[in-house]
Amino acid sequence: MGIVMKGADVANAMKEELLQRVAGLKEKGVSPCLAILRVGARPDDLAYERGAKKRMELLGIDCRTVELPRDIRQEIFEEKLKELNEDGRVHGILLFRPLPGHLNEEAAKRIVDPGKDMDGMCPANVAKVFAGDDTGYAPCTAEAVIELLDHYKIPLSGKRVVVVGRSMVVGRPLSMLLLKRHATVTICHTRTRDLPGVCREAEILVAAAGKARMITQDMVGEQAVVADVGINVDEEGNMWGDVDFETVQEQASHISPVPRGVGSITTSVLAKHVVQAAERQTDNE
């Protein structure tokens, strides 16, 4: 039976380090601050916002929400974003996406200050993550997987890692973070032939496909490490990962559950980014 990799354990370990760094900033008179920019009030966004606020509070990071009406005009939305860019008290910005259909998300990505772009959405950060440049911010969920594997002391260098999913928020950036750590990375997706065969070759398997319980026992090699990034909610409101946890756990050396796995680490990564941003913005003054 594989060891269960618990998100809370990772978040707790990160908390200790982050508390120290926040204290260090406060000694310099800097109060790290995250601004959440939310358009409308989608339940998913509100749930994540509650979690983020709680995490920031726990770490002594200020968190303010700017809520904009769902039918806001592009110009006003862009103005608000620019105000946050220019506000010296705000170190990081989190913009909930997807934006309502009438808003131009690509334009928003180009407007946000790369140094405040906490979820790695702007081209400058995307390019840095692609290039393996540490000064860029990666999407929080992608980086959460690295935090999970590091916390459980899973070596990455030289390992065969298979990432199932090629999205811009998980699959692609995570592949680049793994490559930077010298893993041999294979990126799979819906068009991959013999997905079970490819997955079985993985020493570390990351499921980020967004399809409930698609990774079954026959797709996992003996003693593989399995990280599950899927969050799939069924009609009855139950949450499922991309991995069929019960059967895969028998096969794996380590496995992360859903819920209480990778998803419990993302707000800690967000907090880490805010602290990094505050430190960098302070050093640059």
Place this chain on the structure above:
Amino acid sequence: MGIVMKGADVANAMKEELLQRVAGLKEKGVSPCLAILRVGARPDDLAYERGAKKRMELLGIDCRTVELPRDIRQEIFEEKLKELNEDGRVHGILLFRPLPGHLNEEAAKRIVDPGKDMDGMCPANVAKVFAGDDTGYAPCTAEAVIELLDHYKIPLSGKRVVVVGRSMVVGRPLSMLLLKRHATVTICHTRTRDLPGVCREAEILVAAAGKARMITQDMVGEQAVVADVGINVDEEGNMWGDVDFETVQEQASHISPVPRGVGSITTSVLAKHVVQAAERQTDNE
């Protein structure tokens, strides 16, 4: 014995299409123009420049070289780059790299107009290539591999492709171009364990490691397609690919030679980018 994939055949096929598009532009009164910005006079740069000029001439594309002294100051260099950005007659810019050590290459990457950045070096184009957005310009050598495989009608969708090398000019962007074409892509590098074993799994193997004849027969699966991006010059001035051509050819279904393989296609891709840029800049007027 594998079929030899000849760069000249690909370049000739591209020529036919590009000549038509150049004619289309000229009918609209637009004369597509590439500006080459060269600092100093390194022999490699001069050799590439000669090839590029010849290719542009063949296709009816104007080509002008701006040569700057090796010891130029950053401010003057940046001014020249900005002049080319603003010059409406110039549709595309090729900047030879690496720049001399005293110049800030990262700054240059951020200055060049993404719409004129013919070798995909600026963050906006890097991010677009990473995201699979066709409006971005990829590095010419990476895209030359796609042109080669397409010309020889090698299907990519669902295929297992192994890319050896993770540079920002070939390995990484090429992996993303292949992913966009729905290949299952594995990225290998110096830290990969059992490189021969991983390479043998490839239906299409791309060698872009920069190490002469490192891909040997035992690393290539029966009937694999092998594309060689290596250009390695030995002490006697002989040019070698990353693939041990003679032995690997016995194994492969298709193989590209060095020289006269991928390297013979890069200036055609450069020309294609200039034509694309001229078309886009004309459409936007």
